[in-house]
Amino acid sequence: MLIESGSPVAADNRIGISLTINGQQRELQVAPWTTLLDLLRERLDLTGTKKGCDHGQCGACTVLVNGTRVNSCLTLAVMKDGAEITTVEGLAGLANDGAGSNGLHPIQAAFIEHDAFQCGYCTPGQLCSSVGLMNEGHAKSRDEIREAMSGNICRCGAYTNIVDAIEDVMQGEAR
């Protein structure tokens, strides 16, 4: 069902949307109050994306929407009809050679290399946020990376190593 622009879809109706998720196009029927986070985790079994606070306060749910990082917990899926979504499961597919070395995106390899996590709960969000940061291209210095990553809380305090990993990949790309 297509939403006629301007006419209401009643609350008991599901709404047809089309999303490209990690390169795969999906036609989905969603209730308008379904967040993108719940859609990914509960319906599509893409449980890499994590729910931390569910209120925009931690960044664990960060995904890329059309290449831009956003908090999927505050995003209604129906509003992203037509968008391209990338979750942590799809990062490797974004790498230049299709799957990077070891089937990882360079930022994933750098997180391993720099020991940029402990429990790993924040990591999918940190990874997607790092890729979003690099797409944006505003943060250059270490201080700027720190500031631009402040939307991702790490309860284990792996911050220093996370910045190391991002710097490493950014320098590699500049080389």
Place this chain on the structure above:
Amino acid sequence: MNRFDYVRAGTVAEAVQAFAGAPDARFIAGGTNLVDLMKYDVERPGRLVDITRLPLTGIEERDGGLRLGALATNADVAYDARVRERYPLLANAILAGASAQLRNAASTGGNLLQRTRCYYFYDTATPCNKREPGSGCPAIGGVSRIHAIFGTSEHCIATHPSDMCVALAALEAVVQVAGPAGERSIPFAEFHRLPGDAPERDTNLAPGEIVVAVDLPARDFGQNVTYLKLRDRLSYAFALVSVAAALELDGGTIRTARLALGGVAHKPWRNARAEALLVGKPAERASFQAAADLVVAEAKPQAGNAFKVELARRAIVRGLEQAAAGTPQSITDKRIQ
């Protein structure tokens, strides 16, 4: 979250139309405030009108200034080359707020209409005059650390949490709105309200009116500006006190002064007498202290936020010093120069 109808508007007229006969409708843009409040059952809209497809995302030259479309994201505005060059005060205020993810989603219009972060407002188990008119205000005499010290009423002491709006107040932006009764322009100072006896109304928008743009005047104050934000942690936290300062100087003499405070009132707080006091004075600490004293003399703090009075006084002096020196506060190096 409650159940609601969903409308995707294609034009401003459709968006306004979708409100007719649905008084409990809400526009939704980035959703970063509204979806959050819906999860807490603070907002229970019967209908959501999705305005993200409206053609209001642009940033355009206009009358020597800039017109920010209501759907330009906070990130779009902060990183726009013209905004960075001509309105560093606005760019820095936006970048001092929220996180990169939130700024990517948050819209210009939504930022203006975001609601207070008062803990009681968020907690439906407690009374709150803003959420439920007439039920009382437990913040008065309660936990009031983040609450207002200026312009409060016996009914509400909430603050408006936006950083961006503090800069827009100092720049004297103009809000363009459309609604059932047509289009109108609202000067920034008249857009937000003080709580008075109707704290449920944050702004002077009429029901069903939609913000379509925010106009920045040509007068831009160049580099003689600063946005100084003081908070509990260095990033990703709301302001306890913030200062937007903008000066026009004639050599060492102040020709025009604009000063707006965030985190201290129900709207960005300006004091016309303090700004007037600065005009014609030398741009030095003694002048700034006199203005700051005048501003804080009107403070009426609670027990829990009395610290904000001295914090505001010092932040005003430091902010004006930064503006006079043409050294805006860095958003990455948090040391206060």
